Amino acid sequence: xxxxxxxxxxxxxxxxxxxxxxxxxxxxxxxxxxxxxxxxxxxxxxxxxxxxxxxxxxxxxxxxxxxxxxxxxxxxxxxxxxxxxxxxxxxxxxxxxxxxxxxxxxxxxxxxxxxxxxxxxxxxxxxxxxxxxxxxxxxxxxxxxxxxxxxxxxxxxxxxxxxxxxxxxxxxxxxxxxxxxxxxxxxxxxxxxxxxxxxxxxxxxxxxxxxxxxxxxxxxxxxxxxxxxxxxxxxxxxxxxxxxxxxxxxxxxxxxxxxxxxxxxxxxxxxxxxxxxxxxxxxxxxxxxxxxx
Amino acid sequence: xxxxxxxxxxxxxxxxxxxxxxxxxxxxxxxxxxxxxxxxxxxxxxxxxxxxxxxxxxxxxxxxxxxxxxxxxxxxxxxxxxxxxxxxxxxxxxxxxxxxxxxxxxxxxxxxxxxxxxxxxxxxxxxxxxxxxxxxxxxxxxxxxxxxxxxxxxxxxxxxxxxxxxxxxxxxxxxxxxxxxxxxxxxxxxxxxxxxxxxxxxxxxxxxxxxxxxxxxxxxxxxxxxxxxxxxxxxxxxxxxx
Numbered sequence: 001x002x003x004x005x006x007x008x009x010x011x012x013x014x015x016x017x018x019x020x021x022x023x024x025x026x027x028x029x030x031x032x033x034x035x036x037x038x039x040x041x042x043x044x045x046x047x048x049x050x051x052x053x054x055x056x057x058x059x060x061x062x063x064x065x066x067x068x069x070x071x072x073x074x075x076x077x078x079x080x081x082x083x084x085x086x087x088x089x090x091x092x093x094x095x096x097x098x099x100x101x102x103x104x105x106x107x108x109x110x111x112x113x114x115x116x117x118x119x120x121x122x123x124x125x126x127x128x129x130x131x132x133x134x135x136x137x138x139x140x141x142x143x144x145x146x147x148x149x150x151x152x153x154x155x156x157x158x159x160x161x162x163x164x165x166x167x168x169x170x171x172x173x174x175x176x177x178x179x180x181x182x183x184x185x186x187x188x189x190x191x192x193x194x195x196x197x198x199x200x201x202x203x204x205x206x207x208x209x210x211x212x213x214x215x216x217x218x219x220x221x222x223x224x225x226x227x228x229x230x231x232x233x234x235x236x237x238x239x240x241x242x243x244x245x246x247x248x249x250x251x252x253x254x255x256x257x258x259x260x261x262x263x264x265x266x267x268x269x270x271x272x273x274x275x276x277x278x279x280x281x282x283x284x285x286x287x288x289x290x291x292x293x
Numbered sequence: 294x295x296x297x298x299x300x301x302x303x304x305x306x307x308x309x310x311x312x313x314x315x316x317x318x319x320x321x322x323x324x325x326x327x328x329x330x331x332x333x334x335x336x337x338x339x340x341x342x343x344x345x346x347x348x349x350x351x352x353x354x355x356x357x358x359x360x361x362x363x364x365x366x367x368x369x370x371x372x373x374x375x376x377x378x379x380x381x382x383x384x385x386x387x388x389x390x391x392x393x394x395x396x397x398x399x400x401x402x403x404x405x406x407x408x409x410x411x412x413x414x415x416x417x418x419x420x421x422x423x424x425x426x427x428x429x430x431x432x433x434x435x436x437x438x439x440x441x442x443x444x445x446x447x448x449x450x451x452x453x454x455x456x457x458x459x460x461x462x463x464x465x466x467x468x469x470x471x472x473x474x475x476x477x478x479x480x481x482x483x484x485x486x487x488x489x490x491x492x493x494x495x496x497x498x499x500x501x502x503x504x505x506x507x508x509x510x511x512x513x514x515x516x517x518x519x520x521x522x523x524x525x526x527x528x529x530x531x532x533x534x535x
Contacts, residue, residue, distance in 0.1 A: 024335030
């Protein structure tokens with residue numbers, strides 16, 4: 001990174017650390033923070049969408065649709081996250097490859113499952129084994145995002161389902177009295193007002209999602225916990241920057257990062273609560289009304 | 294004999310040429326076991342096996358790509374096709390041979406060593422650290438000592454430093470570098486001979502690729518480059534092929 005880093009063994013403490021903290025592996029470490037942030041930025045809206053669809057399905061008057069919605073929330077919520085993560089990621093990967101295999105290699109006569117081996121033809125591999133490493137990593141990441149969204153979507157569905165029922169019945173009756181259809185009253189009256197009831201549950205989910213990001217490591221995505229363990233381990237002089245076991249310091253840094261991040265989230269969520277409470281028949285809304293009188 | 298080996302090599306190499314056009318070989322390694330394989334400070338796979346693997350691929354005319362994977366799931370990920378070879382300091386054992394296939398060995402059988410903080414630890418009945426799913430952990434489990442398993446090689450050594458374990462059992466070439474730079478750690482007890490040398494692991498139906506790498510390893514043994522590479526990475530005292 002810097003010019004003086006050519007021979008780290010001759011450096012004093014301060015420049016040594018300047019070089020050490022900007023070497024190739026550390027840049028990968030910093031990139032992994034970005035990976036986690038992107039995961040959160042993509043997963044949160046996707047999970048919310050899954051949750052919304054799940055909750056709307058659950059309260060549908062079409063019976064099979066309601067069953068699907070309820071089955072989704074009950075099933076995902078009832079299975080331990082880690083089991084779901086490990087099973088789902090392998091299953092989805094193999095399902096995609098199996099479908100691709102049927103399309104691309106119909107003349108293939110060997111069995112796909114041979115004992116522990118799951119073998120599809122070369123052309124059906126997802127991604128192709130000749131693809132550059134970043135394609136493999138992106139593919140793993142996308143599967144991870146999808147899995148996170150499914151799991152957290154189920155919890156969000158439950159929260160939103162409760163929030164939809166918490167909107168005062170009188171509001172919906174008034175909408176009906178004005179001659180709105182079911183669809184109209186759902187989108188114009190129910191949806192805008194349900195958020196304040198959903199927010200405590202959703203903000204909990206957001207916090208849990210932040211703390212669940214190290215599960216990425218289980219899914220083979222190199223996240224910040226992976227790199228902290230990797231970089232903290234002791235290094236002999238085989239490496240350019242030998243050091244003893246520094247895992248404690250790396251994990252301490254992660255602790256600070258996670259705490260800082262959840263703190264910022266808390267402040268943002270508190271503001272959002274204030275805004276959504278405005279004019280609502282809740283304790284928060286009532287307090288705001290009294291303050292202005 | 295020499296002619297036979299040579300023609301076999303050429304045959305395998307030309308087979309390799311054919312393979313090269315259709316697929317990239319993904320080389321799976323652990324990246325946490327210096328000097329065999331590790332992630333260097335620029336974030337790339339480095340070590341003896343990187344140098345060896347690149348040379349083997351060059352000789353076989355293959356395009357190769359390096360991938361790292363946790364040791365614990367390195368065999369399942371090979372069989373499910375996430376990469377095509379394991380080149381990660383893996384000893385050839387009959388148990389592993391039932392699940393995957395091995396090339397001939399590229400490192401001759403070498404001793405495993407114990408490292409501890411003091412000379413008078415109880416190796417037969419104490420707490421011994423070893424990495425999960427290694428020949429060393431198998432040996433400790435049978436020896437009567439209490440086995441403590443860790444996911445990475447580095448953690449096994451850290452456990453001895455912190456006193457969680459009395460000693461660590463690992464490949465000598467891995468431990469000697471660490472002990473040489475740590476005043477507290479020392480090699481204790483007698484060396485243990487385990488495993489049938491280190492080879493590359495492949496899926497058991499991937500015979501063409503195995504033959505290709507087998508031939509490339511044979512040609513490196515033949516012209517002495519493999520011995521030179523072993524001496525370069527494991528020091529002057531390392532066991533070589535004669």
